[in-house]
Amino acid sequence: MERMVAIYRVRSDAASIEARARAIALEQSVELPPEAIFSEAVLRDVAGEVQAIGELGPGLFEVRIGLAAATAGCDAGQLLNMLFGNTSLQDDVTLWDAEFPEAMAANFGGPNYGISGLRKICGAGNRALTCAAVKPQGLPPAELGALAGRLAAGGIDFIKDDHGLADQGYSRFAERVRACAGAVCHASDDTGLLTSYVPNISGDLNLAAAQIGLAMEEGIEAVMAEPMILGLSNFNRLVRDFPGMAFFAHPAMGGAARIAPPLLLGKLFRMFGADATIFPNYGGRFSYSPETCKAIADEARRPWQPLKRTMPCPAGGMPLERVPGILDFYGPETMLLIGGSLLAAGDRLTAEAVALQARVVRHFEGAGNA
């Protein structure tokens, strides 16, 4: 059977690492010791195989394990289960990376729009995109709509819900989406720019699908979801069931998983269908390093036939004065998500949004477009 490769980083002493690697290989495949397996075919084709062990430093090893791709099949949740399900319970191991047969990536299908598709939605050329957030939760739909309208009046490309906005009793999804989509549409008519509203979807698969249906009735082309909360299988299902919709992936519950962020937020979210992947930017209120951020962006954007490329979307506590440096770091194929720094402007919200948008557009002038 064809193999995928799971790459783990394992804390171990040198004397134990070979046995530890074999134990992981069995745990993530047959979950039995070889002496309890009475099928030659299973031992040969399905039991995980240790392909390489490399010492990275004192007490730290990288272990490559080949796993039968057919054990994951075409189910995103089952793929995660096979890569890390039980081993996630053993805290000496981090899932560092994974390599997949090309047919597997093609089966999951990747993004519907990709980087160039997102640019078309907002009519942007070869520049970074902008994204702002509507919050705080607790506001009634009309006030969230008013905020969305004021951000749209500033010409921001995408205006997304805060990831805490669900379908709460005090502020229902349907009312919020009507209010925000209406306000953004109205403001866009004034500016002549193609600002899009991106509602957050939540709940179980069928509730989330119904929310996408409501969004489509409002002419919405992009939604945000939290794949680690929705469940990866459900996220991938929605992406495939709604090929006309772009999906922003939010990392909630994704950082605690002891899975390297470039693999989870870059490679896996892309494979399962994220058009944009939001992640905590370096230097903000979260703790990712510049190297991790760069690696996430690389995984999202690198050529990986036949998948479209995913827009990296650094976020989190990003003051406006840091924008030029961040744009230099990521280049034009990125989308800046600025939330609280804009909303703190109060009465000057639209003016600050205009200033942000102008700063981003001008940063790439001469680079082909605005």
Place this chain on the structure above:
Amino acid sequence: MERMVAIYRVRSDAASIEARARAIALEQSVELPPEAIFSEAVLRDVAGEVQAIGELGPGLFEVRIGLAAATAGCDAGQLLNMLFGNTSLQDDVTLWDAEFPEAMAANFGGPNYGISGLRKICGAGNRALTCAAVKPQGLPPAELGALAGRLAAGGIDFIKDDHGLADQGYSRFAERVRACAGAVCHASDDTGLLTSYVPNISGDLNLAAAQIGLAMEEGIEAVMAEPMILGLSNFNRLVRDFPGMAFFAHPAMGGAARIAPPLLLGKLFRMFGADATIFPNYGGRFSYSPETCKAIADEARRPWQPLKRTMPCPAGGMPLERVPGILDFYGPETMLLIGGSLLAAGDRLTAEAVALQARVVRHFEGAGNA
């Protein structure tokens, strides 16, 4: 608004902990600094509030934060999002515990069967239950069915799929369930005991629901699921949509989440509907301590009106000779999951299953029943 309480353990120096606690309270609610919130009602009712900070030891603090219960509503995934969504990205924080208004727990509904319901399914009195596993993955349905039949011939109470058994192309769910359910039914007719087969369900919500439908056609009363892979909202949805089905919760992907296992595998899985909760037993190939295992069992079994009680199901690398000690540790309200230790018996599989079952039944003789 009514508050739930999230309890975090935070690594911090004493000088910073107050500011850090306030930052977590904002992150898990409004996700904005107070100066960017222009609604008195949101500041008063929705912004998280630090209720208490206690020093546990040098550099380690326990922080209690009140969060508006309405921000989670009746959606299990959204509840996890509000408790830990963004803060999961910050590795100085563990979600340690949570307290919920009783109406919230009642809304999620808890287990369909609970401990006494599971005992009725297998006709057991006041004793611990037994559970064995069908594996390895890679075997064709007929061979998995034969294994299930040989375990059932030994009188084991529940025979569950390995959590790696999904709907793989080489061994489809429908065929496996027919083979295993048929073999277990046949063996039970011989023994006169009420052995149940517990298939593993997987995929997105609708695929999982369809698998439950197939299982019901075979007369099956219990299924296993991985709530952290399926997504908590989808798990809770299935429990409520299939009130005649018992649900075994498997902890795959649940250990890496930096959420204390008693909260996740005990309290939360119970609230969302687990009739049995499987967790890595102390002293096995996983790394939970006896204290953690005891705490999981306590959360699963303690009185919590109006929820039924959840059967703790310790598992993982448990040799037969440890059984009496484990039974003394957990008492009669537990279900022992013995996988590889039985399957390694080869030709003596049924004989070993008989011995295990007898050991468990006799351990509690005189305690009211067998």
